[in-house]
Amino acid sequence: MTQSLAKNIHPITEHGANVLYQHGTLALLVPGLLEGTTTIGELLKHGDTGIGTGEGLDGELIILNGVAYKVGQSGVAEQVPDDFTMPFANSHRAAFQYQCERNDIGLEELNDRIVEANGRANTFFSVKVHGTFSFMKTRAVIKQQAPYPTLLEVADRQAIFLRHDVTGTMLGYFSPVMFHGAAVAGFHEHFLSDDHTFGGHVLDAVLGHGEIYSQVFDTLVTHLPVDDPGYRNHDFSQDNIAEAITSAEGDTRTD
């Protein structure tokens, strides 16, 4: 690949900070703390763009231009109301910078190039790709009921979807390795087709042709469900969090 991505300069927002908002932590999901402890309405106060998962891992959420969609086990996207609850979600105010166009590039290489272009593997950033994907493989977890299973147990309870030549938006976040546990180190990306008939948590993809945008954050706001008894009383020390997250949520998972 000789085609390179433009250097990214992070834009300064009106408050002088470029903020990624996160409710909960990935570490919460490992032992099955899947109660919905925030709402779409609350999340939208902190941004117009984002991803998340519903209570009981009910579907894969994506927020674009202030509208939240959920992809559940049918694979079809549906708009969700403001009172829809989630154990874990991210949002931010979109101020993406255009990077470049790319053709015929696999997900892994695309992600590597974006990190390279940013020169910032130690910072949080968002990536947005709009275009036609010659291949897109996603998953959506089937909604679980309390008492909730662990993240590893749930790995078998998911629907996998495949599409070819689908046009839409892939939105994701990159988190530095030192935040693994609080966040998912590396990329966490969701997809929504332009016609809303398809989406989910991205497992693998090939971009046929599309435009790449990114936005670097200097500030991570982590909001914790401190009033949730399940969270407050849980002993995380036995959960082997880093490994469980890597195997269940990592962007290298392809099955």
Added chain:
Amino acid sequence: MTQSLAKNIHPITEHGANVLYQHGTLALLVPGLLEGTTTIGELLKHGDTGIGTGEGLDGELIILNGVAYKVGQSGVAEQVPDDFTMPFANSHRAAFQYQCERNDIGLEELNDRIVEANGRANTFFSVKVHGTFSFMKTRAVIKQQAPYPTLLEVADRQAIFLRHDVTGTMLGYFSPVMFHGAAVAGFHEHFLSDDHTFGGHVLDAVLGHGEIYSQVFDTLVTHLPVDDPGYRNHDFSQDNIAEAITSAEGDTRTD
């Protein structure tokens, strides 16, 4: 110990969130990324209470009632100007809740009781103790020059101070274990005597008599030095961060 601490209810601030602000991460200090990337002036915008360390690990900072003091290798506290720079610091707007009075209690037991009373080992909180300490052992690192040593190398380059029957304020933060690396899991406490002749990073203490206050946070704001080339280009994957922090910065270090 039959004396118990009152249950803590976290107060809601004017913005509906109780926020701990952090500049940098402890993980930065492990490989010696000790450039000052924020200032006291900036830190004070986010709170009137806090702790930190100066550029090159220049002293132990404590902010009380909006005034910042540094304890360097002399052990004496001096006020620092707004343009004093730091690689790592915390601050918050004080809204402490009174917990109780305690007599003749060692640091470790005191900290355990505070976690117990909060019932919140998974949340960030601040603890403030004002009283007379029958024993107080602190340290201050001797200011290092670039190229900076690693945190483990610097462990030998610190001054240790001991005082008996000293009256003052111990201020600290508790971070949940899942944030180890981004923060120091457990307690990180600094001390300032009322007469400002003594202070530092607390290694060990016995509280003779004092009042205990705490403040639970639901939100952690992490501000990263994304424009610092040393940070941006560093490969943290080789630093063995969790172990290095535990051995060099943990509250169990007593030598």
